Amino acid sequence: MGPPRFSLSMQSWDMVMARARGEGIHIGISGWRYAPWRGRFYPRGLPQYLELSYAAGMLPSIELNGSFYSLQRPEAYQDWACQTPDDFVFAVKGSRYITHMHRLRDVRVPLANFLASGVLALGRKLGPILWQLPPSMAFDAQRIEDFLKLLPHDVASALALARAHDERLEGRSWLEAPRGLRLRHAMEVRHQSFVNPEFIALLRRHGVAMVVADTAGRWPLIEDLTADFAYVRLHGDKKLYASGYGDPALDRWAGRIRAWRQGRQPDDAKLASDQPAARGRREVFCYFDNDVKVDAPFDAARLAQRLEVPTGFG
Numbered sequence: 001m002g003p004p005r006f007s008l009s010m011q012s013w014d015m016v017m018a019r020a021r022g023e024g025i026h027i028g029i030s031g032w033r034y035a036p037w038r039g040r041f042y043p044r045g046l047p048q049y050l051e052l053s054y055a056a057g058m059l060p061s062i063e064l065n066g067s068f069y070s071l072q073r074p075e076a077y078q079d080w081a082c083q084t085p086d087d088f089v090f091a092v093k094g095s096r097y098i099t100h101m102h103r104l105r106d107v108r109v110p111l112a113n114f115l116a117s118g119v120l121a122l123g124r125k126l127g128p129i130l131w132q133l134p135p136s137m138a139f140d141a142q143r144i145e146d147f148l149k150l151l152p153h154d155v156a157s158a159l160a161l162a163r164a165h166d167e168r169l170e171g172r173s174w175l176e177a178p179r180g181l182r183l184r185h186a187m188e189v190r191h192q193s194f195v196n197p198e199f200i201a202l203l204r205r206h207g208v209a210m211v212v213a214d215t216a217g218r219w220p221l222i223e224d225l226t227a228d229f230a231y232v233r234l235h236g237d238k239k240l241y242a243s244g245y246g247d248p249a250l251d252r253w254a255g256r257i258r259a260w261r262q263g264r265q266p267d268d269a270k271l272a273s274d275q276p277a278a279r280g281r282r283e284v285f286c287y288f289d290n291d292v293k294v295d296a297p298f299d300a301a302r303l304a305q306r307l308e309v310p311t312g313f314g
Contacts, residue, residue: 024281025261026089026127027304027311028061029296030233030289041297056084058312059300061091061127063233063287067119068093068132074118074174081122089127091186091231091285092119100134104147108164111150115162116173120155123177128184128209128231128285135190135219139199148206155181186211186231186285190219197273200224204277212256216240223256223269225277230260232286234299244295245288245303254306257284 032055033048042051055062064080066072080090095114098107119126131147152158155177162175187203188211203210203226210226213219213233218240234253236243245253259266263281286303288296301313 024283025257025307025309026061026283026285027300027307027309028059028063028091028285028287029055029291029300030063030287031065031291032062034291034294036292037294037297040294052080053083055297056088059297059304060087060309060311061089061285061287063091063093063130063289065093067114067117068096071095071113071117071169073172074121077118077121077174081125084125088125089285090122090125091127091287092122092129094129094131096132099131103134103137104143107147108150108161109166112161112164113166113169115152115158116165116169116175118174120158120162120177120181121174124181126181126183128186128229130186130188130211130231132188132211133190137189138191139189139193139196141198141202144199145202145206148202148208151183151185151206151208153183153185153207155179155183158183184209184227184229186227186229188213188233189222190215192220195220195222195272197275200226200273201275203227214253216243221270222272223265224271224273225260225265225282227282228278228280229283229285230257232257232284234286234288234290236290241290242292243290244293245290245299250299250303250306253286254303257286257303257307260284 032052042054046054095110098110102110152161159175159177165173186209207227209229209231210222210224211231211233212223214221214235216236216239235241237245237249256266260282261284263279265277288300290296301311304311
């Protein structure tokens with residue numbers, strides 16, 4: 001018996017309407033398949049193949065991170081789309097083969113392979129694509145610009161690049177996408193040299209979001225707005241991946257997300273550039289990655305509650 005296909009019978013009309021009211025702010029978790037979550041977030045005895053459907057009924061978005069470690073298959077993306085509500089959104093983490101192994105150099109074909117691997121099979125459920133750079137990579141303006149120029153932002157460009165995949169994707173590629181689908185990209189950096197106005201200008205020129213990453217002080221926290229959406233990753237308040245967020249911290253993040261959604265920047269924002277961002281309301285995506293002690297889903301629910309984003313937690 002395979003995973004269920006999500007239908008309105010699996011969620012109440014009240015939840016459908018509530019999620020519609022919360023449009024514009026997406027709060028979720030990074031990944032969903034963690035053994036320590038079983039019996040704590042997931043009900044005891046829930047079959048593993050039902051975990052995505054359960055998580056998608058509790059939170060409105062998930063950051064898909066298996067795509068970071070290896071190329072997935074089109075049927076996997078199709079199954080994930082089918083197991084989630086119609087209004088669900090996946091962020092997709094870009095391949096580490098591109099970011100960590102090639103370190104953004106000579107990546108046209110690897111990027112084509114990534115796009116052809118099934119990402120576009122998510123259709124309207126495809127949210128931003130996250131590109132996380134390794135901590136050892138310092139800012140190199142030319143390297144960053146060359147990569148940003150490659151990133152497609154519309155269906156025609158994405159399909160044109162995906163068709164340039166190599167033989168590894170023969171017989172297992174997905175080269176379809178809904179007309180008008182928008183591709184959005186966000187970049188997370190982990191080297192102090194990126195606290196640089198030139199980097200912010202490059203992101204703005206190419207419409208790529210600067211990831212606001214809370215890493216318990218380990219890596220730079222940069223809050224410049226560089227696209228018409230904002231992307232936040234909360235890795236742990238006090239200890240990387242392993243500490244939860246208390247009420248004061250969640251109140252603070254709720255205030256920041258509310259400001260970004262309304263087109264404002266908090267007065268105490270940590271900025272790398274003194275050039276103001278373009279005005280305008282922004283869609284906001286926020287994912288908790290403090291999964292070690294099973295804080296992520298519950299912190300996500302508590303932040304969502306503060307922002308009046310509906311969840312299934314009751």
